[in-house]
Amino acid sequence: MPTGTLTGFFRGRFGRSLRLHSGGAIASQILMVVISPVLVRLYRPEDLGLYGLVIGGAALAAVFFTLRLEQEIMLSDDNVDANRIASALFRLAIATGIAATIVLALIALAAGYGNAISWLAIAMGLAVMIAIQKVLWVLNFRQHRFAEVSRSRLTQAATSCCVWVAMGLAGFSQSGLLAGAAAGQAAAFLFLTPAHSPAESGGFAVLPALTRRGWRSIAFATPSELVKLLSIQLPLFAFSASFGLAQTGHLALAFRTVATPARLFGNAAGDVFYAHAAREEEPVAKLVIQTTAGLIVVAAIGFGVLYIAALPVFDVVFGPAWLDAASYARILVPYLFASFVVTPLAGVLTIARRQHLELAWQVIILAVGAAAFAFGHGLALPPEKMLAVYSLSCGLFFLVYWAMIYLSAKSRDSGN
Incomplete structure (x- = not known):
């Protein structure tokens, strides 16, 4: 990357990779935003709220299906x-995934x-797809095949949107939303698999050596990813408990139209950053500074427009029936800004x-978020004020996260 801080972010190999990879993320989210007005007329807030909870559960389950050992692909x-x-x-x-489905089915039967x-089978099927998709992505990131991942994101979004509309017009509710999610995951998986499925066989015999080598991923990255996903889903869970599915649906729409696109672009930047930092000789601390500066510029523009125009x-x-979702989107700006820059x-x-x-x-961030919602619940705060306490407190704590990352980069560059 060039020596100029912002130039290094927007140009050079890093900038080209970011444009390739983020293109699919941006295009897919434009599709999601465009289709959202249709979806809110085809589905109820309760449908969107329950859909968000089920998808969140599938994402949590997917963490355990690979134990975060896909990190070893890059390393x-x-x-x-x-x-x-x-x-x-x-x-x-x-x-x-098969074992989890059987166990959960037996538990459900025993509990009546x-x-x-x-529903459990659908959730576990989605979890398997999510886990496999993550493995395929890392395999492509290792070889800097960002264009392929970008196209897979767009394929996934387009497929999901088509199925959502078709199922909604046919009168389906939550099941229509879940069918769309499954179809999109399958399309993305099939899009990547023919070009990049591993040629060498790596059966279960590989796992003992892999677990020894990647014990840090199992011991730390797996619970870390689980806690992270819990933290992401925390607002939906908290709103569901405090205000019911209708308000949860408004919050889910806010995340869908604002937080999710921002998070996906941030994830795209993170994927490119990780691939370049892991495979190149340039000091990692320098990449941290350059990437931070670039993301601050992008976030200031994007979230500034959001706050004014939401x-x-x-x-x-x-x-007008969905103006609560707009208020929630504006309230989330401090948290989303900090997360977008640091994560x-x-x-x-x-x-x-x-x-x-x-x-x-x-x-730490899960505890801060939970404490914020517990504080708001204890004082019987209305939804907007409770969400504001969460957004401001979590946003400030991201400074701690950035310090952890930068000091680790300096230590790695010095060989410690």
């Missing part, structure tokens, strides 16, 4: 080893909730083999 010495790891993780995810088995845009696009840099902790710091951070 492996050669492509043959990386392909073997990916092949083994495919098998692990499928086997774990046999009608929930089909209410009138939501009023026109979604209708993409988290790969430093993996590269520096300091996954324990990532786990510590995720526990």
Whole structure:
């Protein structure tokens, strides 16, 4: 990357990779935003709220299906080893998903909730797809195949949107939303698999050596990812408990139209940052500074426009019945701004083999968020004020996260 701080972010190899990878993320989210006014007329707030909870549960389950060992794909010495790891993780995810479905089905039957088995099977199927997709992404990131991942994101979004509209017009509710999510995941998976499925077989025999080598991923990255996903889903869970599914649906729409696109672009920047920091000789601390500066510029523009335009845009696009979602989107700006700037840099902790710091951070931010909602619930605050306490407190704590990352980068550069 060039020496200029902002120039290094927007130009050069890093900038080209970011444009390639973020293109699909941006295009897919434009589709999601465009389709949202249609979805809110086809589905109820309760449908969107329950859908968000089920998808959140599937994402949580997916963490356990690979134990975050996909991190070893990026850190492996050669492509043959990386392909073997990916092949083994495919098998692990499928086997774990089947076992989890059977166990949960038996528990549901024993508890007298046999009608929930089909929903559990759908959630576990989605979890397997999510886990396999993550493995395929890392395999592509290792080889800087950002264009392929970008196209897969767009394919996934387009497929989901088509199914959502078709199922909604046919009169389906939550099941229509889940079917769209499953179809999108399958399309993305099939889009990536033919070009980049591992050529070398890496069956279950690879797993013992892989678990020894990647024990930090199992011991720290797996619980860290679990806590992270819990933290992301915390606002939905808290609103569901305090204000019911209708308000949860408004918050889910705010996340869908604002937080999710921002998070996906931030994740795209993080993927590119991780790939370049792990595979290049340039000082990692320098990359941290350059990437931070670039993300601050992007965030200032994007979230500034959001804060000013959210209410009138939501009023026109979604209708006055959804203005609560616009208010929630504006309130979330401090949290989203800080998360957008800092979270993409988290790969430093993996590269520096300091996954324990990532786990510590995720526990801290989950505790801060939970305390904020507990505080608001205890004082019987209305939804807007409770969400404001959460957004401001979590946003400020991201300064601690950035300090952890930068100091780890400096330590890694010095050979410690």
